[in-house]
Amino acid sequence: MIPVQIQIEGFLSYQSPATINFESIHLACISGSNGAGKSSILDAITWVLFGIARSRSDDVINQNSKSASVNLTFKYEAQTYKVQRIKEREKPVILELLVFDENGDRWRVLTEHNSTETQKKIVLILRLDYETFINASFFLQGKADQFTILKPSERKEILASILGLEIWETYRNIAREKHKNLDLDRKRIIGILDEIELEINQEEDVQNQLSHLLVEEKSKNESISSLITLVDQAKRVEQSLNNLEQTIKFHENEFQKSQQKLDQKKKKILEIEEQIQKLQIILKNDNQIRSDYEKWKLVRLQLEKWEEKREEYQYLEIQKQNYQQQIDLQRNQIDTQLKMLSDEFLKVEQTKINLPQLNDDLAKVNEKISIIESQILKIPDLNKDLEQKQELVIQKREMVKQLSTKNDELREHLKAFQKAGPECPFCNQPLTQEHRKKYEDKVTTEGVERKNQIVSLETNIRDLLVQIEQVKNMILDIQKLDKNRQILEKEKTQIETQFQNLENQILDWDLNKSETYMKLDILHREDNFAVEEKENLLETLKAIETIGYDSQAHQQCKIEENKLRSSENQLRELDHANSTIGPLRNQKIELEQEIIEIEMDFHEKSEQVIRLKETYASEIKDMLDPNKLQKQLDQMQIELNQIHLKIGGENQKLDNISRKKINKNNFIETKNSLSQTIARYSKLEDAFGKNGIPALLIEQALPQIEEHANQLLDKLTGGAMSIRFETQSDYKDKKRIDKKETLDIKINDLDGNTRSYEMFSGGEAFRINFAIRIALSQVLAKRSGAKLQTLIIDEGFGSQDNEGRHRLIDVIAQIKNDFAKILIITHLDELKEMFPARIEVEKTNLGSRIFVQVS
Incomplete structure (x- = not known):
């Protein structure tokens, strides 16, 4: 894996976008002050590839950003890939994977249907997971001994993964599955043979x-x-x-x-x-009927005259009602308009009284808004102060961590020293009581000094955290005021709208409605309306009196006519x-x-x-029942059909038995063939297991790793140390004659003494770690499988004296041709000039910034 370009935004200390182009870089150092954001670059690489950094939660998002985004372009086995990982607060991760299509000159999407499947595809492409990746290529800060501090059995598993031997486990699983399926087939055939034998025995x-x-x-x-x-x-x-x-x-x-x-x-x-x-x-009734008929004809003539008068009377009555309705309608219209205008007049008068009060309310709201806006202007300064205090907390916690780690290491050395004798475990000189006391006093004094520094730093951290909480509370209080300002703005708009509406009502009354109100009032008081309709009403009343229509006489005539009307029928x-x-x-x-x-x-x-x-x-x-006879016939026919079916079934059984006799020999041959194939897959399963081919490959690779590591360690220690790997060891149970699988690291000195790796600390331990990790990366770069051609060392020089640092630089210069990219992170200014390229990281108010210099 060779990085081509990385783009970081909103990730840890990188608030603003930052880009590094690695194409012109072969060997470079990444430098800057403590807390500037050097290690965050490496965190960005592991996070975008594997989703793992200092945290997997929203904590990777810069405190002033809404989301974290890292975009890495890298080359692997003649292909160019691009991985982008985005994390918004309280939302799922977005993971995209693309490969560059040189023929189509475009990026082709490889992203799966979810992030989990896309992550599996990235691991499949690299042929390495996170643990193997950081053990083979990364010297992360505080984790230079990532490989060596593992348990011996875990070292062997990591080494197998680095060498790409997990493919043999895949082969083993395939062989096991084949074995399982073939065994199921064999058991199935045995069951079939048992069934065939059972059927053949039933022939008689x-x-x-x-x-x-x-x-x-x-x-x-x-x-x-x-x-x-x-x-x-x-x-x-x-x-x-x-x-x-x-x-x-x-x-x-x-x-x-x-x-x-x-x-x-x-x-x-x-x-x-x-x-x-x-x-x-x-x-x-002949005579009576004829007499009643003549009377009916006379009454009928009188009724027709009354009907004529009634029609004229009804016409005049309708005219009278129409004139009265017109008069009432005009009266109601005048009364309604007058009532509406009278109510509106009272409202206008009340409005003129309310306008001054509204003006005073508007002035008070404007004053409150002005006070809140002056408080909101303080937020940028408070945010800046908060960011500075949080950065101080991070720096001081890192110092506490380094001091605690140093104390833990010295405490372990002191325990080993107190148990040692008669020679010093570090210089191999005779261990006198004076020497022992002097070393113990020195370690105790240094430990107390560091403990006091830790107590002082933790006190400072607690004070800073209190101050941070106070600043946050101030910001929250001001943000609450901003919500009050928004409420006041709405209230201001409502008052202004109400004021304008009231002024418009007064103006509308004065211009359009005041004069109409006075005219309608005069008409109502003087009753001076519908003059023509009133005159017409009087004339109609006189005409009704002239007709002389009597409704009671009309009704009496109609009753008499109804009594005599039946005489006609x-x-x-x-x-x-x-x-x-x-x-x-x-x-x-x-x-x-x-x-x-x-x-x-x-x-x-x-x-x-x-x-x-x-x-x-x-x-x-005397007749027989034909239906009953037919039922008997149908039942006999059914019984005969059942007999025919049984005869056919028995004949089919005999035919089937004949075929089974023929098939029996074929199944026996198949069963024997399967048994032979199962035996072969069983052998393959053992060969592909961890004690088979993978164990042989590790045994072949260890001499190469040991050789490379000893070459480097020889240069780093001036020939004072060498490494030896042991892959098997005795069980604690002495009765067992077999060996357990392990990967122990033994260190030889000039005097031929051999000690375990765990007995070393400080600069010596780092040189051992460095030699082994570089050797792993060199061997990996030359083997098929995963090809990590990039080496990254984070703060690896702090534990070395001046001579040790120069030896490390010389070793890096000698191995640089084994890798496409080598990046060294350091905060030591005297080492910057030793590298042909520098990536400078600087902390600013807008987050970390990056400057690349290539000589």
Whole structure:
């Protein structure tokens, strides 16, 4: 992985956008004061690639930014990739992955459907996860011993990952899955063979069952043949009876029709007799009906005269109502307008009283807004003060951390020193009581001094945190005032709008409505309106008196006319009775003769139906039930079909047994073949396991790593140290003769003494760590699999004296051709000039800034 360009914005100390172009850089130092943001560049690289930095939460977002964004372009195996990771506060991470298509001269998207899957793709491309990445290529601040401090078993796992040996675990899983699937197939075939054997053993039982079914089939066929003959006979008898039944039904139907016809004739005679009686009653009142008719004609002429007068009276009454309505309408309009204008006049007078009070309210609101705005102007200075205090807290906490780490290291050395003897574990000289006391006093004195520094720094930090909280509270109080200002602004707008509306109401009254109000008041008091309508109303009243219409006399005439009106209909009925009574009497005589003839025919048909029913009852008594016989036949046919199915099933079983005998040998051959293949995959599974090929590859790689590490350590220590790796060790249980897998680091000195890595500290431990980590990176860069051609060292020179620093610089110069990029982070000014390129980091009020210088 070779970085090409990184863009950082809103991430940790980088508030404003910052860009580093690595294309012209081979070996460079990243320099700047403590807390300037040097290590944040490396945090940005691990965060954009793996989502891991000092924190995985919103804490990576700069306190003055809404989001953190890092965009890294890098080359890997002749491909150019771009990764962008964005984190907004309290929102999920956005992760994008692209690859440059040189043929299309464009970026092609590789982003998956979610961030988790995209992260897996990045790890797949690099062929390294975060832990392996930082162990192989990164010397992070305070983590230079990241690889060596691991447990021996964990070192071996990391080394396997660095060497790309996890692919063998993939092969092992594939072999295990193949083994599992083939074993399932073999077990399935064994089950099939057991089933085949079971079916073959049933052949004799099947043949016996088939013979029994054939005998049963013959018996059923004979029974069905006899029953078919009986069914045919019963159906012929049934058809004859059906014909007789239809004849009976026909005669009964004719009988019913005759009865209905006779009933209709008798009913008609009754209706004619009733009509004759009514006509005779009418003919008795002949003289009275004719007298009432003449009286009705005279009363009808009087009623027509009253109707004419009423029509003229109603016309004048409608005119009278119209004139009265017009007068009332004008009166109501005047009253309504006058009432509305009177109410509005009272409102205008009240408005003139309220205007001064509104003006005073507006002045008070403007004064409050001015006071709040003067407080809001203080926020930028408070934010600046808050940022400075927070930066001091970060710096002092880092100092406390470094002092605590140093004290912990010296405490461990002191424990090892107190247990040592008779020689000093550090200089190998005889360990006298004076030497022991002198070293212990020195370590104790230095520890107390550092402890006092830590107490002082922690006191300063607590004071600063109190001050930070006070500043934050001040900012929050002012921000609350800003909300009050917004409320006051709304109140101001409402008052101004209300003031303008009131002035407009007064102006509208004076210009448009005052004069109208006075005119309407005069009309109302003097009743001077609708003059023409009032005159027309008087003339109409006089015309109504002239007509002389009497509604009571009109009504009495109408009642008399209604009483005599029926005489007209009675006269028509009298004439109708005289003309129809004779024909009705003749029709009655004809119907009585027809009834006599129908009753004679009805008697003959009734006797014929009785004879047919007696014949039907005699024949049906001796008839067999064809439906019952048919059901018996159907049931026998079903039983015969079931027998046929059973015969077919038994024949199919015999055919299947014949085929199973043929297939048995094929399955036996397949089972034997699977057993051989399973044995091969079992061997492959063992070969791909951690004790197989990966263990051999680690054994091959360790001599190379050991050789490179010793070459570097020889230069760093002047030949005073060398490294040896041990991959196996004895178990604590002495009875076990096998060895446990491990990766111990042993250090040899000039005198041939061997000590474990854990016995070293300070500058010596760093040189050992440095040599091993560089050797890992060199070997990795030359092997297939993951190719990390970038080396980064963060604050690796602080534990070295002047000679140690120069030796480290010489080693870096010798190995620079093994890597495409080497970046060294340091705060030591005397080392800057030793590098051909420098990346300067500076802390400003707007966050960290970057300046690149290439000689």
